[in-house]
Amino acid sequence: MWLQNTAAPVALTPVKQPPVLDPVSTATATMHIWWNSAIRALPSIVAALIFLFLAYWAARGVAVLVRRLAMRRDRHDLGTIIGSIVFGALMIFAVMIAAVIVFPSVKPGDILSALGVGSVAAGFAFKDILQNLFAGVLLLINRPFRRGDQIVVKDYEGTVEHIQSRATLIKTYDGRRVIIPNADIYTSPVTVNNAFAIRRTQLDLGIGYNDDLGNAARFIVEAIRKVEGVIDDPAPEAIPIEFRDGDVLVRARWWTDSTQSKVVHIRAKVVEAILQAFRTGGIDLPFPTQIVLLHDQTGKNEGDRAEQRLRGFDQAADGKDDAETRPPK
Template structure:
């Protein structure tokens, strides 16, 4: 019995000793943890301040995107440095060299796990540095067209013309073709106008050119043009080309005014804007086999006794006074039996 009590007392003393050790370690660690947390927050705030300072310094600079890149890289670099300093304060036995080695080993696994994120991040940095387009430019990417609202390190934000917001991964933008409509500040538009074959093409082109010059928003330099481009089935097509401000709203507004002005000017000049014309040929007016349904090729019933052909003239003659078509006369087989009659 005495041995059991002695064992219990030994276990209890060991447990209490362990608890005392944990409490002592915790009390010794708490100041280090607090100091490390304060240091990390300090570096976090310094990183934010550095980023804001760089952004303000480059806000009105042509290389604004470079400021965005430097600001973000500086912020994340200071945060990472603050994390290393905080860890070494909390755990004095851990050296920064050991942490860097551990991060080097873990970076391979992180790279595989976050491949797309890292790809978009690097593509975003390259886009900000190369500046293929800027914030406020109007671009076309695949089926999306609109104004660039922001260029982030992972995505590019586009506001479409119909008021929707699109987030496009930078990796896709960097590896695919992008059309920048506002890259040069001006943009050319064109529209084909068909005039009649009986009209003077040169005179019609001159009228169209005068109409272009009178529209507000059409630039004088480069000058507008009116060029004959096609002899179509019913019209001679003249292509009107003009330059405007590159913004989408201005392009559409000027196009409306241009089309209205061209129509009015051509009408006042007496130049025809013909409708499409079609010519329809009937089978019995094209070749000698038409009308003979034993020989023709257009898919009429074949055989020795096909239906009799009908001509336009014959149909017109058989139209009654009330405008209704009378029953056509039936053809008679040899022997007096009408075609279509069944016994």
């Protein structure tokens, strides 16, 4: 059986082409829409600006309060950094609230989500800056050294001027300023020269083998005690350390105030006092001495070192005598 399609034919309606818009009219209409939106949002914008103005002065007041509290506890640099961080955090929070006031459809959760994604990107972009910032905060909280301390960091030595959010400023003893990133200081060994009230200084001296070592040590201690600025307790001392070529190493040690200028000037006075005591007591400070042994190159006395030394000295003496008796040309 054949099936016959009895459906009525569908009439096709022609598609109308969209009207061609005038660019000038379109731009004008869009500008009108924006203008109307701005006029409607003008009260909200004014309210947001007033809120930001008030929030700015409030945040500034909180930052000043934080700095003053830190100054009362003798933590000027920590108060400066914490105050700046508090001011920045409050202003960011104020901007978020202002955005909600101007755009009511914006939710605080959306802003926080955007800030979370942005903070990750910013963390990678400003890794070194944030690392120095956190290191500076930890240095100021733990206080391994303070402003005015004399420290040694790597190849730099001087007095701490400021501990900023990014770097620590050191004034060297010759009047130069060194800026060291906080992360380098936090991860490097730091020597604080004036961490304690007194500091020990030492000086190595060479005493000849023909001199009385006990008398030399006594002269050293007595000379150091007479120097102004040397502390009596702990007492100065002179300790024989080792035998060297041509002399015996004696190490003189004494204690002074830990300030670098006093350490340097007292050391100079100690050197002068010891030298004068040695001259008065007849103690020799020998010069470096070398002994040259002439080796027998003929091989006749190979292995007999005593014979080689004897022949070497004899040949040297004979050569000297020949040179003295040889008539001049």
